[in-house]
Amino acid sequence: MEAAESRQPTIFDVAAEAGVSKSMVSRVMRGEGGVRQEKVDRVLAAAEKLGYVPSAMASGLASKRTKTLGVVVRNAKLPFYGFLQGAMQKRARERGYQMVSISGVEELSADDARQALRDLIALRVEGLIVCSAMLAVEDFMPFIDRIPFVMAGHEDTTRTVSSVFCDEEDGGRRLAQYVHDFGHREVAVFLVPREYSVSQYGRGMAMIELLGQLGIRVKVMDMKGAEEVGTLVDEVLCHPRITAYMCPSDVVMLNVMDELRRRDVSVPQDVSVTGYDGFGPLASPYLGFTTYRQPLEEIGSRAVDLVLERLDGGDHAVEALPVKGEFIHGRTVALPRWKDGR
């Protein structure tokens, strides 16, 4: 452990220090076995002394293996991706793989996403997990039969690559059923554009569909992105018979709750509100949001398993793997006013 002169020590330096050949060092460092213990010790000591860390570039080049998985994350700021990334990292490590991620800031643009993809391919990661709907099929087409791809967190509706994602159908329906069972008969559903998020759009459509089947009047509130719900809330408030608001995410719900608060509308006394996601700070019992928890842990872990499976398993069919989440009873849904007898 002494200060080496700026240059990073190479296998050669270690070999010299230990008085063996570089092949020996290589074997020891990779724990190949079949080496006399004495040499092992000598090499390890020398490596430690020099602070030697084998170059992943050199070894990767020579061995054509990197034992690394790459991840493209849409937006590091969103807790959703943080949780997903965490889950994947954990699973990858368990399975003996390293994981590197390149993430976007704000919203990773399509260009950024493409660049991230190229960077990861340049690193010769052995498998790729994409957590961003920003990447279109064309973007990974060139690499698709070269390296295993999996999408995590969003369904790939084009069925080009396998995907693992929250069962939006289940989530949307569970929430809708719950709202219905409480007796609400006119409901506003906040819906994001499909282009903004397939998942959020999907859960919204599931809500709308079931509510309709249950004979409930649905007012669809089309959102631009995820912000600016103020005017939409005003609009809903013009319809006094609407007693429940269903949001596409907890974050949107938070905004809605804020707008309601500013207008002195109490939740759940005056209106009921539901969210979607159920993780991170917004899942705190302090807020008591009625929501649906996405199984991020499982999504991440299965995504990793899926890439690894194709990695050593040959080619499997493209799979779409919805994972059911968990309904969270909160304190934001109650009987509608008119049933409440007030």
Place this chain on the structure above:
Amino acid sequence: MEAAESRQPTIFDVAAEAGVSKSMVSRVMRGEGGVRQEKVDRVLAAAEKLGYVPSAMASGLASKRTKTLGVVVRNAKLPFYGFLQGAMQKRARERGYQMVSISGVEELSADDARQALRDLIALRVEGLIVCSAMLAVEDFMPFIDRIPFVMAGHEDTTRTVSSVFCDEEDGGRRLAQYVHDFGHREVAVFLVPREYSVSQYGRGMAMIELLGQLGIRVKVMDMKGAEEVGTLVDEVLCHPRITAYMCPSDVVMLNVMDELRRRDVSVPQDVSVTGYDGFGPLASPYLGFTTYRQPLEEIGSRAVDLVLERLDGGDHAVEALPVKGEFIHGRTVALPRWKDGR
């Protein structure tokens, strides 16, 4: 863009396809200039057709440059790190560097952190940013004079490496002063152990100190980690003259708020509460937390600048760079009951 047989195309394949030498391909791919336009086009076309992406390993090996910064993140699940990572990613890209991060799950253990560090060094990143107090000085000592290191998000109190972090002194004092100015005279400060987080401990100590100087009675509530504030809240409630609770983070504040809610204690009518962090969902006006916003954007960006500075600038002194945040007026601090005349 046709399906290549599993093997990734090399510079050689492209050269053959374009009918030029590999040096030509190398030059074109790196945009070296001084090449006849016709050849440029031919090479680019061939590369596109084959889906060629230069191997970062091979080029890194040959050029001894990776144009990559490495980041060790403590816990991807915490929004704090997500935001920091986002800011760094952005700045790195602006400055023409790639950034790869290896993040922990839950709490990155010391061992994991060491491994992450080694992995990044193995990749021969040109600079390293550590966002985890879990790494002790010994861990990076071997590499410290080999590659630029910077800590982001926490001060390196050992003064071994440069660090960029939130000015906890300022934050703690601003909040304490605010609470004092409202007329509170007996205050509880929730304090995490120094080993858990230097930053959170630091801001807590700053609060305690200033409150003391202002003649306020301070009750220090020692926390184990960041959880389990229930019993602590009970304890504080035994002291009816304590009218304000100061928390080391918005997350802790959220827990405290929840415990208070369960006990039917209203904020800010019954007691005032302050937090710390001011980003992400918890910064929503819906919650209206009175807090101090950490300048994560600036911390991340300056951390990147700092590494890059040492990268091409030779050796500078070790710097500790506190960055001031912003006080956030919320709705969780009000006049103490006894002043309120109730």
Place this chain on the structure above:
DNA sequence: CTGAAAGCGCTAACAT
């Protein structure tokens, strides 16, 4: 059990 030697895919002189 160990060393020598031939690459891995690319860059960087060096020629031409």
Place this chain on the structure above:
DNA sequence: ATGTTAGCGCTTTCAG
């Protein structure tokens, strides 16, 4: 302006 050649640091035969 373009081709040739010698490595970069490591793994992997292949001999011994």
